[in-house]
Amino acid sequence: MIEFQNVTKLYKSVLGVNEINVSMASGAYGLLGPNGSGKTTLINLLIGQLNPTIGQVRLFGENPRGNDHLLRRVGLCPTTHPEIPRISGWEWVQFLVRQHGFSWAEADQRARAALEQVRMTEAMHRPINTYSLGMRQRTKLAQAIAHDPDLLILDEPFNGLDPVARHEMTELLRGWRQKGKSLIVASHVLHEVEAINPSFLLLSNGRLLASGSAREVRSLLTEIPSTIRIRSSSARRLAALLAAHPDTDSLVISADEQEVSVSTRSPAALYAVLPNWTREHDLFIHGISSSDTSLQQLFTTLMQIHRGQTRTRRPLPQSAETSASSTTV
């Protein structure tokens, strides 16, 4: 479906993306990377808004640059919100559907159906500039799906959504996937995209660092230094055990003695011993969480590996569906 062959994009002297080599079959993909990692550039290359400085991009086997009929098969929900005074969500979506070549009547029907799908029917006649961030996000999604594309591309679709709206968005994207249609979701937060269960492409500083399933990305996270928060009613005893563990760097016990924050060089090693400790030392663990700042750490580590500054314990994964040339360590 998508092929990037040795693609580099330069904005004058600034590097957008660098030597991207990836083949993506039909399916769901999560483009994961910190802000400024090149996700939006990659999307713009994919839909032909930008031309690669070096290399070739192929979408459905064709060059997307200036290729109008390919755009009919793509639905794009960009990260930006349009500033359109006086125009209602329905008028805007209908106008954009019309630009796909549908008649007034059909565009109207499709716009209404798409807005209903994203639960915007009630507010669709209100001006867009009165919408909340979540309503704008949903209206943007409606304009992307209204013409029934084969590939849906969403850039940071969860931004500004409350938990209920996030859940609804996730369900909608799952439904989209179940229809057998393709999906690309760009995000800088792993757990948001994880629920859709896509294959991941990890981008940082314009480079494709790794690719793999959500499970593989999670397992990578356990290989890098990070901070884990463990909620336990026997926090002091747990802290004593953690203090004696060789992979523990530092410890903090919360004031209510209900939580231990442990910085570790190897979260995987700690995860391995925790079940034994609960059994042997009669500990009660109520929850374990690792913030997504560890994802930032993952990108930093992957960049260091990429530059040859660090070694990993094991090779980075590559999924069956994707192949990224820059992931070998």
Added chain:
Amino acid sequence: MSTISKSLSLMQFELRRSWTLGRMSAFWVLSLFPPTIVLLVTLTIRGIPQFVPIVFFLTFISCILAMLLWATPNVYAELENRNWIFVTSRPGGRISLLIGKWMTAVIAAFLVCLVATTLSWAIVILRSDQLHREGLLLVGKLWIRSLWVWALACVNYAALFSLIGVLFQRRAMVIATIYTLVNEGILAFVFALISKFSVRYHLVGVSYHMFDWFFPGQRPDREMLEMSILGLPLWANYLALALIPVACLTAAAFIIRYRQYLTADEV
């Protein structure tokens, strides 16, 4: 659906969304500027013939300013209000955006010219002592024919300014202003070949042929005219006024289709 049909849809959307308080204020300021000046001038000058160049010059200024507001920011405004990516990620979106915005500029500027010319001549009539049948007929003919000239002006300048907007993502209005002052303001009056490359040269040529017979007594020296605005036959003026928008829009379409416009979200 053809590009024209998509462009019409874009124009309708554009007209619907562009009538904000700011745009409405700009429209009325530009439309009322010529009649206001005409009203002030009628305090010292009376008579229809004397007002022909005054009304034309003032309406021309309003027309150009309307173009600066509606035609020039065709790309820049879309990038700024972040609607660019939504339209241009549709099949033929870039072309329909160009044509739709050009049509919107033509309509908006023509409406400015229509209001300005109508009110200006109404003031001239009301303030003159020629409220008889002949005087009204004369002004009526002037009004209708001047609208034809403004229609030609709007079509041509909108295309020219749209091209400038497509070429210069930033500072398009500054470039368009400089172009107007230099080419349409100065070079159009130079007695040389270069004047024929301005829209104004051909508009004045058409205007002269259309209004010449109204006031035969006021006709300037023929030799002088042939050196300046009558250097080309009328058909050549019309041909130029037909080719300029086609050439400008074709060039603009080619550029907008293949150019990479960057938004703040890139990099």
